[in-house]
Amino acid sequence: MMPKQTPYPGFPDISTSGGAVELALDEARNKYQKNFTLVYSDSGCDEGLSILKSYELGTLEKVDAIIGPACAKWYLYDQ
Incomplete structure:
Protein backbone atom coordinates (compact mmCIF):
# COMPACT_ATOMS: atom_id res chain seq x y z
CA MET A 1 0.00 0.00 0.00
CA MET A 2 2.44 2.56 -1.26
CA PRO A 3 2.12 5.43 -3.73
CA LYS A 4 3.81 5.23 -7.11
CA GLN A 5 5.05 8.73 -6.47
CA THR A 6 4.66 10.59 -3.20
CA PRO A 7 3.36 14.16 -3.24
CA TYR A 8 5.37 14.89 -0.07
CA PRO A 9 9.19 15.20 -0.21
CA GLY A 10 10.89 12.62 1.97
CA PHE A 11 8.01 10.17 2.13
CA PRO A 12 8.58 6.66 0.80
CA ASP A 13 7.14 5.58 -2.52
CA ILE A 14 7.51 2.47 -4.63
CA SER A 15 10.65 3.78 -6.37
CA THR A 16 12.46 4.49 -3.09
CA SER A 17 11.15 1.68 -0.88
CA GLY A 18 9.92 -1.07 -3.20
CA GLY A 19 13.35 -2.71 -3.21
CA ALA A 20 13.38 -2.94 0.58
CA LEU A 60 -11.40 -9.75 -2.36
CA GLU A 61 -7.70 -10.57 -2.71
CA LYS A 62 -7.53 -12.50 0.59
CA VAL A 63 -4.12 -11.06 1.47
CA ASP A 64 -2.54 -12.02 4.79
CA ALA A 65 -0.61 -8.81 5.45
CA ILE A 66 -0.63 -5.20 4.31
CA ILE A 67 2.48 -3.02 4.35
CA GLY A 68 1.54 0.64 4.48
CA PRO A 69 0.06 3.05 3.78
CA ALA A 70 3.25 5.05 3.53
CA CYS A 71 1.84 8.55 4.06
CA ALA A 72 0.70 10.23 7.24
CA LYS A 73 -1.18 13.47 7.99
CA TRP A 74 1.17 14.51 10.81
CA TYR A 75 3.75 15.50 8.23
CA LEU A 76 1.48 18.23 6.88
CA TYR A 77 1.12 19.82 10.30
CA ASP A 78 4.78 19.52 11.26
CA GLN A 79 6.09 22.16 8.88
Whole structure:
Protein backbone atom coordinates (compact mmCIF):
# COMPACT_ATOMS: atom_id res chain seq x y z
CA MET A 1 0.00 0.00 0.00
CA MET A 2 2.44 2.56 -1.26
CA PRO A 3 2.12 5.43 -3.73
CA LYS A 4 3.81 5.23 -7.11
CA GLN A 5 5.05 8.73 -6.47
CA THR A 6 4.66 10.59 -3.20
CA PRO A 7 3.36 14.16 -3.24
CA TYR A 8 5.37 14.89 -0.07
CA PRO A 9 9.19 15.20 -0.21
CA GLY A 10 10.89 12.62 1.97
CA PHE A 11 8.01 10.17 2.13
CA PRO A 12 8.58 6.66 0.80
CA ASP A 13 7.14 5.58 -2.52
CA ILE A 14 7.51 2.47 -4.63
CA SER A 15 10.65 3.78 -6.37
CA THR A 16 12.46 4.49 -3.09
CA SER A 17 11.15 1.68 -0.88
CA GLY A 18 9.92 -1.07 -3.20
CA GLY A 19 13.35 -2.71 -3.21
CA ALA A 20 13.38 -2.94 0.58
CA VAL A 21 9.98 -4.65 0.54
CA GLU A 22 11.25 -7.17 -2.03
CA LEU A 23 14.36 -7.88 0.09
CA ALA A 24 12.21 -8.41 3.19
CA LEU A 25 9.97 -10.83 1.29
CA ASP A 26 12.99 -12.75 0.01
CA GLU A 27 14.33 -13.04 3.55
CA ALA A 28 10.93 -14.24 4.84
CA ARG A 29 10.71 -16.79 2.00
CA ASN A 30 14.13 -18.19 2.92
CA LYS A 31 13.56 -18.14 6.68
CA TYR A 32 10.09 -19.69 6.70
CA GLN A 33 10.31 -21.74 3.50
CA LYS A 34 7.00 -20.24 2.34
CA ASN A 35 6.06 -18.69 -0.96
CA PHE A 36 4.88 -15.11 -0.56
CA THR A 37 3.32 -13.21 -3.42
CA LEU A 38 3.54 -9.42 -3.53
CA VAL A 39 0.37 -7.57 -4.52
CA TYR A 40 0.92 -3.88 -5.19
CA SER A 41 -1.77 -1.28 -4.56
CA ASP A 42 -1.28 2.47 -5.03
CA SER A 43 -2.68 4.36 -2.04
CA GLY A 44 -2.02 7.73 -3.65
CA CYS A 45 -1.33 9.07 -0.13
CA ASP A 46 -5.11 9.35 0.25
CA GLU A 47 -6.60 8.16 3.57
CA GLY A 48 -10.00 7.25 2.17
CA LEU A 49 -8.51 5.39 -0.77
CA SER A 50 -6.12 3.57 1.58
CA ILE A 51 -9.02 2.35 3.71
CA LEU A 52 -10.98 1.22 0.65
CA LYS A 53 -8.00 -0.55 -0.91
CA SER A 54 -7.15 -2.23 2.41
CA TYR A 55 -10.69 -3.53 2.64
CA GLU A 56 -10.59 -4.78 -0.95
CA LEU A 57 -7.22 -6.46 -0.44
CA GLY A 58 -8.44 -8.18 2.72
CA THR A 59 -11.79 -9.34 1.40
CA LEU A 60 -11.40 -9.75 -2.36
CA GLU A 61 -7.70 -10.57 -2.71
CA LYS A 62 -7.53 -12.50 0.59
CA VAL A 63 -4.12 -11.06 1.47
CA ASP A 64 -2.54 -12.02 4.79
CA ALA A 65 -0.61 -8.81 5.45
CA ILE A 66 -0.63 -5.20 4.31
CA ILE A 67 2.48 -3.02 4.35
CA GLY A 68 1.54 0.64 4.48
CA PRO A 69 0.06 3.05 3.78
CA ALA A 70 3.25 5.05 3.53
CA CYS A 71 1.84 8.55 4.06
CA ALA A 72 0.70 10.23 7.24
CA LYS A 73 -1.18 13.47 7.99
CA TRP A 74 1.17 14.51 10.81
CA TYR A 75 3.75 15.50 8.23
CA LEU A 76 1.48 18.23 6.88
CA TYR A 77 1.12 19.82 10.30
CA ASP A 78 4.78 19.52 11.26
CA GLN A 79 6.09 22.16 8.88
